[in-house]
Amino acid sequence: MRTKIVLTALIAVFCVLLSVNMSNAANAGFQEFLEKLEQSMNERDPELFNESLDMEGLTRKAVSGYDVDDKMMKSLIESMTKGLKTNPVGTTIIAMMGEKGSFTFLKMRAKDKALFRMITNDGGVNYYELYLGEGGDSVKIEDMYVFSNGERTSDTFRRVLVPIIYEEKKGLIGKTLGWESDFVKHLPDIKKMQTLGNNGDIDGALTEYYALPASVKKDKTIMLLRIRYASATEDTKEYMKALTDFEKFYPGDPARDLLLIDYYTIKEKYKEAIASIDSLNKRIGEDPYLYYLRSSVYMVAGDYAGAKASATKAIAADPYMLDAYWALVSISLQEKNYKETATLLTKLEKDFKMEFEDLTKIEAYSGFVKSAEYKKWMKSRGM
Numbered sequence: 001m002r003t004k005i006v007l008t009a010l011i012a013v014f015c016v017l018l019s020v021n022m023s024n025a026a027n028a029g030f031q032e033f034l035e036k037l038e039q040s041m042n043e044r045d046p047e048l049f050n051e052s053l054d055m056e057g058l059t060r061k062a063v064s065g066y067d068v069d070d071k072m073m074k075s076l077i078e079s080m081t082k083g084l085k086t087n088p089v090g091t092t093i094i095a096m097m098g099e100k101g102s103f104t105f106l107k108m109r110a111k112d113k114a115l116f117r118m119i120t121n122d123g124g125v126n127y128y129e130l131y132l133g134e135g136g137d138s139v140k141i142e143d144m145y146v147f148s149n150g151e152r153t154s155d156t157f158r159r160v161l162v163p164i165i166y167e168e169k170k171g172l173i174g175k176t177l178g179w180e181s182d183f184v185k186h187l188p189d190i191k192k193m194q195t196l197g198n199n200g201d202i203d204g205a206l207t208e209y210y211a212l213p214a215s216v217k218k219d220k221t222i223m224l225l226r227i228r229y230a231s232a233t234e235d236t237k238e239y240m241k242a243l244t245d246f247e248k249f250y251p252g253d254p255a256r257d258l259l260l261i262d263y264y265t266i267k268e269k270y271k272e273a274i275a276s277i278d279s280l281n282k283r284i285g286e287d288p289y290l291y292y293l294r295s296s297v298y299m300v301a302g303d304y305a306g307a308k309a310s311a312t313k314a315i316a317a318d319p320y321m322l323d324a325y326w327a328l329v330s331i332s333l334q335e336k337n338y339k340e341t342a343t344l345l346t347k348l349e350k351d352f353k354m355e356f357e358d359l360t361k362i363e364a365y366s367g368f369v370k371s372a373e374y375k376k377w378m379k380s381r382g383m
Contacts, residue, residue, distance in 0.1 A: 033139040041103035049090025054140040055081040062157035150255030182215045197229050205229045218249050270301035288317035292324045338373035
C-alpha cells in the first residue's frame, strides 16, 4: 500500500517535466506510426502518444539491477501505469505546446530512434527522441530522451522508483544512495510545491522549494521544477540564480544547452548564447529552427547582418519556416530596407496566403507606411 501512495506523488512530479519531412526517414513499419503521431499531437489529441508509451517496459528498465521480486514489480508497474493515466505524458506535452505550438517529426537518428521538435506558444523549443519498438500497427514508444531533462524517461523513472525500493528494502540500497530517504520523507512538501506552482502561486512554490533540505533541493528533477517556477516570475535574479545553481550541480548536462540560451541572452552574453544554440544544434544533428533561434539572438544583440544570415540559412534548410520569414521582415524594418520589406510581404501574402492587418496602425511599420515602397506595394495589391 505504501508503494502506491508514494508513487502517486512521485509520478505527479515526473509529469510536470515532460514540448514534416518524412522523406529522411523511417522504415515502413514506423513511418505510418510517426505520421499519425505527428498529426494527432498537432490536432491536440494525445491518445496515440499516451497509449503507445510502454509503461511496463519503462518500469522494468528503470529498476533493472535492483532486487525487485515479482510481487513488487507487478505493484510498481500497476502504480506507474495508473499514475501516468492520471497525468499522461502526451497530454502534458500538448499542454506545454499551448494553442499555437507544434510537435514536428524531424528525422530518424537511428533505425529505431525518431527525433521530434516541440515548440511552445512563446517560441520555446524542446526535443524528444523516441525509442521505437516493433512495427506495423503495434509500434511502442519503449523509451524517450527528453532534451530539457537531459536524460531518458527510464532514467527519470529510475530516480522516481529507487526511493520506493529503498523504503521497501532498506539495507544495501540505503548504503549506496544518500538522499532517497529525505526525498521520500519530503514527498508531501514536494507535492505541495507542485500544486502551488500548477495553480499559479509561483511565490508559494518557490517558498516550498527553499524549505526543502539541501539533499532534495539539488535533485535534478526538483531543480528543473525550480527553474520552471523561477522563469514564470518577473524576478530575473531568481531565474538567473536557478540556472546558475543547475550549472553548478550539473555541469555539462545535456539539458544545459537549452537552459543556457535564455541564461546568456538575459545576461547579454550573446556570443555565449549563440554558442549554446550551436552546441544544441550539433547535439541533435541540425535543425533549421535553431538557425531561426540564432537569428533571434542576433536581433536582440543588434547584429542585423548575423540575424539575416541565420534566418536565410533557416529558410534554405526549410523553405516553409514562416518564423524565419518574419525575422527577415523585422530585420528589413530595422534597416529601413523597405524595398526588401515589400518583397517579403508580397511573398508571405502569395505563398503563405497571409492576410495582413492595417499596417498603418502598427508601430513597427511606421517608417515603411510613410515610404514610396509602401505605396507601390499597396498599388500592386490593387489597394
